Amino acid sequence: MTPATETAPGQDQGGTNPSRPFKLDLSKTSLAQPPRVLSKKFYAFVRYMVFLALFTATTLGPASSDSYFLKVNVDNVFVSNEFAFGTSFETLGSTSQLWEFVNTTLLPNLYPVVSYSGKPLSRAKQRFISDGTNLRLGAVRFRQVRMRGDLCSIPDGLKKDQTCVPTYYGCWYDISCNEAKSTMRPSPRNTSDGPGWDYSYTGQPSYRSKRTKITYSGNGYVEDLIDRAPKVNQSAITSADQAEGTGTAPTPSPTFSSTSLISSLPYSVQKQVNRLFDSEWIDPAARALFIEFNLYNPHTDIFSIIRLCVEFSAMGGILTTYRVSSIPFLTSYRALVGDGVSAGARTALFVEILFVAFVLFYIAVEVLEYRAIVKMRRSYDLAKAHIEGGKDSAADPDLNDAVDKELKVIRTWGPASPRQEAGLLTARDPRTGRPKHFFSSGWNVLIIVNLTLFLLYYFIRWGSIGIVVGLDFSESGSNMFYTELQTAAQLWRFATALNAFNGFLSFIQIFKYTRNHAQLGQFSATLSETMRNLGGFVFIVFLVLFAYGTAFWLAFGSDVRLYSDLTLCVLSLFRTILGDFDLDELSHANYFMGPLLFVTFIVIMFFVVLSMVLAIVDEAFNKVRHRRVKRRDILGEDIEYLTLKFTNLLRQLMGKATQQESRTAGSNDAQDAASSARRRERSGKASDVAASPDDTFLAFVKAFQETSDRLQQLEKANDELSEHMQATTSKLLTAESVLEDEKAADEDDS
Numbered sequence: 057m058t059p060a061t062e063t064a065p066g067q068d069q070g071g072t073n074p075s076r077p078f079k080l081d082l083s084k085t086s087l088a089q090p091p092r093v094l095s096k097k098f099y100a101f102v103r104y105m106v107f108l109a110l111f112t113a114t115t116l117g118p119a120s121s122d123s124y125f126l127k128v129n130v131d132n133v134f135v136s137n138e139f140a141f142g143t144s145f146e147t148l149g150s151t152s153q154l155w156e157f158v159n160t161t162l163l164p165n166l167y168p169v170v171s172y173s174g175k176p177l178s179r180a181k182q183r184f185i186s187d188g189t190n191l192r193l194g195a196v197r198f199r200q201v202r203m204r205g206d207l208c209s210i211p212d213g214l215k216k217d218q219t220c221v222p223t224y225y226g227c228w229y230d231i232s233c234n235e236a237k238s239t240m241r242p243s244p245r246n247t248s249d250g251p252g253w254d255y256s257y258t259g260q261p262s263y264r265s266k267r268t269k270i271t272y273s274g275n276g277y278v279e280d281l282i283d284r285a286p287k288v289n290q291s292a293i294t295s296a297d298q299a300e301g302t303g304t305a306p307t308p309s310p311t312f313s314s315t316s317l318i319s320s321l322p323y324s325v326q327k328q329v330n331r332l333f334d335s336e337w338i339d340p341a342a343r344a345l346f347i348e349f350n351l352y353n354p355h356t357d358i359f360s361i362i363r364l365c366v367e368f369s370a371m372g373g374i375l376t377t378y379r380v381s382s383i384p385f386l387t388s389y390r391a392l393v394g395d396g397v398s399a400g401a402r403t404a405l406f407v408e409i410l411f412v413a414f415v416l417f418y419i420a421v422e423v424l425e426y427r428a429i430v431k432m433r434r435s436y437d438l439a440k441a442h443i444e445g446g447k448d449s450a451a452d453p454d455l456n457d458a459v460d461k462e463l464k465v466i467r468t469w470g471p472a473s474p475r476q477e478a479g480l481l482t483a484r485d486p487r488t489g490r491p492k493h494f495f496s497s498g499w500n501v502l503i504i505v506n507l508t509l510f511l512l513y514y515f516i517r518w519g520s521i522g523i524v525v526g527l528d529f530s531e532s533g534s535n536m537f538y539t540e541l542q543t544a545a546q547l548w549r550f551a552t553a554l555n556a557f558n559g560f561l562s563f564i565q566i567f568k569y570t571r572n573h574a575q576l577g578q579f580s581a582t583l584s585e586t587m588r589n590l591g592g593f594v595f596i597v598f599l600v601l602f603a604y605g606t607a608f609w610l611a612f613g614s615d616v617r618l619y620s621d622l623t624l625c626v627l628s629l630f631r632t633i634l635g636d637f638d639l640d641e642l643s644h645a646n647y648f649m650g651p652l653l654f655v656t657f658i659v660i661m662f663f664v665v666l667s668m669v670l671a672i673v674d675e676a677f678n679k680v681r682h683r684r685v686k687r688r689d690i691l692g693e694d695i696e697y698l699t700l701k702f703t704n705l706l707r708q709l710m711g712k713a714t715q716q717e718s719r720t721a722g723s724n725d726a727q728d729a730a731s732s733a734r735r736r737e738r739s740g741k742a743s744d745v746a747a748s749p750d751d752t753f754l755a756f757v758k759a760f761q762e763t764s765d766r767l768q769q770l771e772k773a774n775d776e777l778s779e780h781m782q783a784t785t786s787k788l789l790t791a792e793s794v795l796e797d798e799k800a801a802d803e804d805d806s
Contacts, residue, residue, distance in 0.1 A: 098694040101569040110411040123382035193350040195280040202236040253277040361545040381545040385524040520547040572690040585676035615645035
């Protein structure tokens, strides 16, 4: 018989204490891990997300729909306001309709004299347009661009006292090359008196027509409408109406009814317009008429710069375009100087200052990184020269440590060496191990462009604000035309376009910091892999588009507006690829070439070219996904670690709350138990003795259930331990393959 083995008090023969639950302590085993340290790449990702949040708050925070609705109001008052059935500024078709628009829509809404109820307006209220909310700033300018009549000739057999005036295309390279600049006199066929009009160099920005794509200069023959009208009263208007039989109140909203201003009243504005009309100011030599004025909305602190353009083509037609720029020039400046703006405007300015500080911080980071890479490359060259015996590494004492490090890299460099070691700022050449140049990385070039555009944006934006701040908008300047507002508006629009492009670049740079994530890094890696195979194929795509664009232009250029020039043809073909096309219009223009060109274009682009593109992208994605199977997910591990820490913190907080509730419930249960005990004592000993066997059985069942739960917990802990051991063993066995995969992945990132 085997002697019994001695056991410690409180333990069974298995070495466990049945009175305490099983608890696995990994801190005393060889599997214990040191506290995790987040990677530098994760901190860089978080820092850039803060930068992106500030950019979003700076651009989208102050943005509102006020500028858009102000533009809509200007459209309703001046552009789409019909002075006759179906006729407005947008649908002008002749010179007579143009003058009717000026007299019945433009002047009554720019210079109102009575309200909508017919009551006379005070002199102060007459400075507002007819809607009563937008203040007219300065004079209204009529500016005409003319062409010389000696630039083309007419065949002898067709000359009948006619002059030939070319289109404005002749001034493509030199804006003022073919413009008429001689003094323009009133027409001798009328009785109008007064001086003529001289060519003026106004300094206004040029204007590009959206319909004809012609860029007109900002100079020309100018007539500024100056309001010197005295204060009017209702009796004067009534007597004038009775004398002339004309005159109605202005109509600020779109209407089919004609509105008119009293043309015979002695107002200087109407007199100037009448003189232009009587002098036949618009003649065959005119190529464009610009009606320009500026408004200010005091309720939203927004300026509106309006430019109405009427183009007179050499073919005799009239085309109208316009541009309304609604811009809050002074909001940021007023927040800076504390000029009574809202708390939201001051908060937006504070966030913008933080964002500018972040931009300067990133500029400093890039400069330091560039200098570090230059130092590394210089150290490598000195180390290489030292090995070859041409130069001593001690030639530059400041580089001794760096040279020693590069010496070790050169001596150990080989085909199996990682291209990007821990702590290095840039990738190395796979053949020599020399650090690559700072601008060899596309991401570095992108961020330099991004930061440069940010600086340029703020320089231009605050430059335009400075222009507006320096203007005098008092009563003394009410009869001058503010050319500077147009310049400031053009600068603001250019700065806004820069910021829009910069916003795209800023969000795209997220993929620079997610390259080390298993899923998010696939996008940038797939693009990089695709560009290697798709570079030459892009030429084929543009060649096909250009070929079909030329064919469509020649076949339908004179019949279909969307194919009237080569640029529109290419854009229309892009829309055709997306499914936006009108085959009936092409068939009506040419019943044979329309379907033929359309069908062949769809077959080649959809079934051949696009299929090849998709095949190239799919192949690149499969390569990237296969390459990243065994790659370490650094960013994903950091995010998972923080998520686990946050979850554990929530569980601890919830556990404390549960313990507090348990204590409260325990005290209540104790009180209930005491009450039950007192009731049992009063019920008698006989009933207690009779119930004792049942209580014993229930206690046994409860102990059995607790033991079963303990066994299940022990089994679960055993399974978790097995999984942990298997994972650890797998990581140790695949360490060498992971290093090789990191080398290939870093080669793709560079």
